[in-house]
Amino acid sequence: MAESLALLAAFSFGCANVMVKKGTKPNSINNGTFLSILITFFLAGGIALGKGLLEGWVIFTAEGIWWFILAGILTAFIGRTHLFTSIQHLGSVRASAIKRLNPLFAVLIGIFFLHEALNTWIIIGIICIFGSSVVLMYESFIVARKNKKNVPASKQEKAGNGQFNKLKMIARFGYVYGVISAFAYAIGYVVRKEGLEEMPDPYMGTMIGALVGILVLLILSLFQKRYRQSIQSTFSSFQPWLFGAGIATSLGQILYFAALSQNGVSQVAVIASTDVIFTLFLSSMVFKTNEAITKKVIFASITAMVGAGLIASV
Structure with a gap:
């Protein structure tokens, strides 16, 4: 049963990845983040409420709540x-392939801060x-270099040169965002585990974390225009792809936690890492997102999944 739940979680995450891409463009004001967190809050809160009424409420502790708050920020x-x-x-x-940096960062955290041992696998x-x-x-640099040849020299001079151009190129392709996300998730999972030791209710923890995410975005919207526009767009216009992404992301989290409650972390993590394959299949065969998926991308996606599986299975 746990294996089936983990596989469904991977499928949900794959659907969410593709739906975000379908519902946004690089210059879109709203990419569905706020809506996704809002849906997670209500879904996880509903399950936590039902679980509390049927099975009894978890004992709230200040330390557990603070761990969940920190996990929510991360x-x-x-x-x-x-x-x-x-x-x-x-x-x-x-982006899904870059997300596989999660277990890599988790391992590095374990080695440098928890003094865990390395092995061959x-x-x-x-x-x-x-x-x-x-x-x-590397593939993105090659594509960018080809595109640069088609840009007039006058425009290239305005863009600047050297290391700044390289950093800007990476940011433009989203790798910086992906690496930051993977690092935050890796630390967040460790923090959430500490919270679950104090308050063993993953759904309550997810609800608290989502509430924190909502509050942080609302506070930032008071000072930053892009957050304010994104939140306003969430309520002013219905965007079905982003709504679907929010549902899929939230279900993926819930199914992932349900699988963890029935099986070990390593087995669930290995199966859940197949979201790369689901994303690849859904993007190219079902939703037709036109992402120019090359042989290098397929190779890198499968390699990343295998690497995550090796780390998680130890």
């Missing part, structure tokens, strides 16, 4: 905001994930 706000932005600029398949997994990311970035 995952619901930083992680999801940058993930959706990465998909918006990079495409669902490439973890090292191979790290090489696979890092190598896949390098392949994707």
